[in-house]
Amino acid sequence: MVFxxxxxxxxxxxxxxxxxxxxxIEAGALPAGQRLPSSRQLARDLGVSRVTAASAxxxxxxxxxxxxxxxxxTYVAAPWASSGPRASRLAGARLPxxxxxxxxxxxxxxxxxxxxxxxxxxxVVTFAWARGDVTLFPTVELRRAIADAIENDAPPxxxxxxxxxxxxxxxWIAAHLRLAGVELDDDDVIVxxxxxxxxDLLARVFVRPGDRVVVEAPTYPGALEAFESAxxxxxxxxxxxxxxxxxxxxxxLERERPRLVYTIPTxxxxxxxxMGAARRREVVALAERHGVPLVEDDYLREVRFGSPIxxxxxxxxxxxxVILIGSFSKSLLxxxxxxxxxxxxxxxxxxxxxxxxxxxxxxxLLQRALHRCLESxxxxxxxxxxxxxYRRRQQVxxxxxxxxxxxxxxxxxxxxxxxxxxxxxxxxxxxALLDEALAAGVSFAAGxxxxxxxxxxxxxxxxxxxxxxxxxxxxxxxxxRLLRAQLARPTARSx
Amino acid sequence: MVFxxxxxxxxxxxxxxxxxxxxxIEAGALPAGQRLPSSRQLARDLGVSRVTAASAxxxxxxxxxxxxxxxxxTYVAAPWASSGPRASRLAGARLPxxxxxxxxxxxxxxxxxxxxxxxxxxxVVTFAWARGDVTLFPTVELRRAIADAIENDAPPxxxxxxxxxxxxxxxWIAAHLRLAGVELDDDDVIVxxxxxxxxDLLARVFVRPGDRVVVEAPTYPGALEAFESAxxxxxxxxxxxxxxxxxxxxxxLERERPRLVYTIPTxxxxxxxxMGAARRREVVALAERHGVPLVEDDYLREVRFGSPIxxxxxxxxxxxxVILIGSFSKSLLxxxxxxxxxxxxxxxxxxxxxxxxxxxxxxxLLQRALHRCLESxxxxxxxxxxxxxYRRRQQVxxxxxxxxxxxxxxxxxxxxxxxxxxxxxxxxxxxALLDEALAAGVSFAAGxxxxxxxxxxxxxxxxxxxxxxxxxxxxxxxxxRLLRAQLARPTARSx
Numbered sequence: 001m002v003f004x005x006x007x008x009x010x011x012x013x014x015x016x017x018x019x020x021x022x023x024x025i026e027a028g029a030l031p032a033g034q035r036l037p038s039s040r041q042l043a044r045d046l047g048v049s050r051v052t053a054a055s056a057x058x059x060x061x062x063x064x065x066x067x068x069x070x071x072x073x074t075y076v077a078a079p080w081a082s083s084g085p086r087a088s089r090l091a092g093a094r095l096p097x098x099x100x101x102x103x104x105x106x107x108x109x110x111x112x113x114x115x116x117x118x119x120x121x122x123x124v125v126t127f128a129w130a131r132g133d134v135t136l137f138p139t140v141e142l143r144r145a146i147a148d149a150i151e152n153d154a155p156p157x158x159x160x161x162x163x164x165x166x167x168x169x170x171x172w173i174a175a176h177l178r179l180a181g182v183e184l185d186d187d188d189v190i191v192x193x194x195x196x197x198x199x200d201l202l203a204r205v206f207v208r209p210g211d212r213v214v215v216e217a218p219t220y221p222g223a224l225e226a227f228e229s230a231x232x233x234x235x236x237x238x239x240x241x242x243x244x245x246x247x248x249x250x251x252x253l254e255r256e257r258p259r260l261v262y263t264i265p266t267x268x269x270x271x272x273x274x275m276g277a278a279r280r281r282e283v284v285a286l287a288e289r290h291g292v293p294l295v296e297d298d299y300l301r302e303v304r305f306g307s308p309i310x311x312x313x314x315x316x317x318x319x320x321x322v323i324l325i326g327s328f329s330k331s332l333l334x335x336x337x338x339x340x341x342x343x344x345x346x347x348x349x350x351x352x353x354x355x356x357x358x359x360x361x362x363x364x365l366l367q368r369a370l371h372r373c374l375e376s377x378x379x380x381x382x383x384x385x386x387x388x389x390y391r392r393r394q395q396v397x398x399x400x401x402x403x404x405x406x407x408x409x410x411x412x413x414x415x416x417x418x419x420x421x422x423x424x425x426x427x428x429x430x431x432a433l434l435d436e437a438l439a440a441g442v443s444f445a446a447g448x449x450x451x452x453x454x455x456x457x458x459x460x461x462x463x464x465x466x467x468x469x470x471x472x473x474x475x476x477x478x479x480x481r482l483l484r485a486q487l488a489r490p491t492a493r494s495x
Numbered sequence: 496m497v498f499x500x501x502x503x504x505x506x507x508x509x510x511x512x513x514x515x516x517x518x519x520i521e522a523g524a525l526p527a528g529q530r531l532p533s534s535r536q537l538a539r540d541l542g543v544s545r546v547t548a549a550s551a552x553x554x555x556x557x558x559x560x561x562x563x564x565x566x567x568x569t570y571v572a573a574p575w576a577s578s579g580p581r582a583s584r585l586a587g588a589r590l591p592x593x594x595x596x597x598x599x600x601x602x603x604x605x606x607x608x609x610x611x612x613x614x615x616x617x618x619v620v621t622f623a624w625a626r627g628d629v630t631l632f633p634t635v636e637l638r639r640a641i642a643d644a645i646e647n648d649a650p651p652x653x654x655x656x657x658x659x660x661x662x663x664x665x666x667w668i669a670a671h672l673r674l675a676g677v678e679l680d681d682d683d684v685i686v687x688x689x690x691x692x693x694x695d696l697l698a699r700v701f702v703r704p705g706d707r708v709v710v711e712a713p714t715y716p717g718a719l720e721a722f723e724s725a726x727x728x729x730x731x732x733x734x735x736x737x738x739x740x741x742x743x744x745x746x747x748l749e750r751e752r753p754r755l756v757y758t759i760p761t762x763x764x765x766x767x768x769x770m771g772a773a774r775r776r777e778v779v780a781l782a783e784r785h786g787v788p789l790v791e792d793d794y795l796r797e798v799r800f801g802s803p804i805x806x807x808x809x810x811x812x813x814x815x816x817v818i819l820i821g822s823f824s825k826s827l828l829x830x831x832x833x834x835x836x837x838x839x840x841x842x843x844x845x846x847x848x849x850x851x852x853x854x855x856x857x858x859x860l861l862q863r864a865l866h867r868c869l870e871s872x873x874x875x876x877x878x879x880x881x882x883x884x885y886r887r888r889q890q891v892x893x894x895x896x897x898x899x900x901x902x903x904x905x906x907x908x909x910x911x912x913x914x915x916x917x918x919x920x921x922x923x924x925x926x927a928l929l930d931e932a933l934a935a936g937v938s939f940a941a942g943x944x945x946x947x948x949x950x951x952x953x954x955x956x957x958x959x960x961x962x963x964x965x966x967x968x969x970x971x972x973x974x975x976r977l978l979r980a981q982l983a984r985p986t987a988r989s990x
Contacts, residue, residue, distance in 0.1 A: 061844075062841070062844065064841055094814065094815065095815050095839065095840040095841075096783070096786060096788070096814055096815055096816045097786055098786060098787075098788055099815075099839075099840045099841050099842055100841070102700065102840075102841040102842050102845050103841070103845075104844070104845065104848065111848055111851075129655070131654065131655070134649065134650045134653040134654060135649070135650055137653060139645050139646070139649060139653070142645060143641070143642050143645050143646075146638070146641050146642075147638050147641075147642070150634050150637060150638050151634070151638075154629065154630070154634065155629045155630055157830060158629040158632060158634070158828045158829070158830050159626065159629060159828075159829050159830060160624070160626070160824075160829040160830070161830070193688065193853075193854035193855075194854060194855060196852070196853070196854055196855045197853060197854045200852055200853050200854070204724075205597065222851075222852070222855070225848075225851065225852045226852050229699075229849065229852045288591070291591060291592055291593060292593075293591070293593055319589065319591055320589065320590050320591055320594075321591045329655075333653045333654075334653070334654050334655040334855075334859070335652060335653050335654060335655070335656070335858050335859040335860040335861075336858065336860075337854060337855075337856075337857065337858045344590065344594075345590040345594045345597075346557070346559055346590075346594050346595070346597040346598070347594055347597050349556075349557065349599070350597050350598075350599065353599065353606055353720075354724065356606075356717075356720065357691070357695055357717070357720045357721050357724045358688075358691070358692060358695050358853065359688035359689060359691055359692045359695070359832060359854070360688075360689055360691045360717070360824075360829075360832075361832075362832065363830050363831065363832045363858065363861065364829070364830040365830040365831075365861075366830075366858065366860075366861070
């Protein structure tokens, strides 16, 4: 294979490789059925990271040009219209033509990075997921709550629930938000399958193909995927220590006339930034002045390290312009699959109708169980305990960063949340580091997944919340060693 | 208010009323803030059913032209651009302008009919939902399975699950389908939040605005809503005793070049029809010949009344053209929110990516609990018991129909499933009957919800599975009495 890669080009390396391979496949230089080199081999041949090579294959696979065969490698796919034998896991079966029209939903590379980061092979110390330590959770409360809902609240607990959610849970959420300063009716709360579903429903209601959506750079990859899936054009706004910059937001609102603004003002994912009250007021006013709905992802507010947190953006909003999203995945348990969105008027009606279309309604049983847990008061004790423990783990991680990572490494230090955002020194490749780290039994989230254009970025997100202190120390020692070694290699530095 | 209603027109009455009111509101004859007559009063004034009047209001509300105020009635809404005080449940809050651009997702009337039918006020005997009798379910198995998953399979049971689903559950489903004659790999199974989410994900992948989708008339309203939400044009194909007619399908494929065909070949919802093996082969071949993917909603196969059921359409499909959907909501418990879709190739990858966008993944805990229940063997005993009991209830309902309903009433008699589809004699209005039935403490699903164009239809769907025999007898006596009374009134007959 002949390649001319331009390392300094605007076009990321994995796309250059994809394009080079595509030309050769389409020209017949690489005929159908030909076995391609492994991503490891290709990476070695081209002097790129294995993630870069594998990302190129992922893009080609999504286009139907190559296909992996289990345990055997990657092959050039037969053309769809061909009458030749198309490889398939089903003996003798071919894929119908319409399969060829199904492309990837968004970035195949982001998708791959997220899966790769999240690999949970036995023995891997994972810093990849922004999640709490569920081993701290008082599971006896959960078991009791579920048993009680089954025994004492059947048949409703076993049946379909109203699409908008279990009424007592919605009332609890409304009361919880009122305590945080948000003015709302119980009816304004719609229960969703986590914050992710709330974002997806909003993307489906608001975004038409080509509409612009303002997001922070970096931001939560699940939101990027939802907006990409609605075929939005993403407009990135940079952050400072307080999160989304108001001047840049003003520019974007002026210049891009977006359909929606999406922001994470509290314990920003991935940077951990907390927006101050003045900035909150400014951002809310800007969006209102431009008549653009402002989606506030308030995914976690209960786990914090002492400093007081300003009220949600929704509390600064007198115009009904802020759409508040919340979640119980990070503060309690991901496997509840419960979150919410607060909306009024036609938007509320449309979201409820769309929730019914999406999945009828969330589990009547889990909603009742969650409500019982929340009412018991045990969750407040849990939040206190988790906050103390996560704070300690954050400190341990910061100490480990200081001790093990090379000079020039920078990181955020949030007042809460679950993750640190780490900038590696110039010359290091985080995508390459992820390859090496996985081989050494450590995983983390590569920075590239958090940007609209998932090129190799000098950032990594490290979750401190879910690992015991000794594992944090051990994992960061490994990462630091690999990073130093990478920086010491002349090839890496020049790339 | 002055109205000229044309009862014999192509345009349904509720749309005529909507249009009449809209003209008066837009002309200023009905000024902002004016209180409108109650739907009961409007129905009386115009000589239409209350459901018809309320449907007209629902359409206007969805357009933002009128607004209900809790406990006070329906009012003409202030124009969005107006600076006047817009009524809202939040004191002093106005709705921002972008709210005006949010219309209904599909038919506001279908949406309303579904909610109305499903009213579960205390004391209402409901025949409205196609659901099993969850009081028969061995809840001790469920409790044990959940407790075991929490105690012996944490942390994974408390965490996020892979988007494609819990591997052992997918393997169980694949084995279950192999027994039914379907050839597939374990990896082809993707776990979804019930059949509804599977349909919605498929609509999102396949349907672009204006694309045609072939559905049966009547069919499952949740599928109609999903396709409408993707802005499909629905093409209805009529049924006979074996479900979707092959000749009509052939015509539709030829004439309309649809993007997708959606069918329910087993215990068709709402008619209960079961497609024979020859028809299955024919339908599969037709779709394949036209290169149109065939979505098979196999929502319930385990509850049957003795006669053998042919294998799923997917078992007749050698071309990979059938996309099989299944569910545990009807066969086990709705509150599990678990179902599945079987897909290969690029479609499989796209569906997994879209499932991640939609809700990350279904509950790790409920997937593990369901898998434990299925493995225990207790579910097979439950299916046997439920089948026996539902069969008996179906017989009781048929006897009650014979005894209480007027001559000229017709109904299906399915070999399984949960519902009967009843055709009322000419001259009766089912929408009006629903009003009266609700007032008398009985609910059912009005036929209009099951058609692409939800006009008053002479059909009602009665669920026999979830009510004890005495309630079936009592409820049908009331329905029969109301129907006879309606037919005896000269006004009703002439409408």
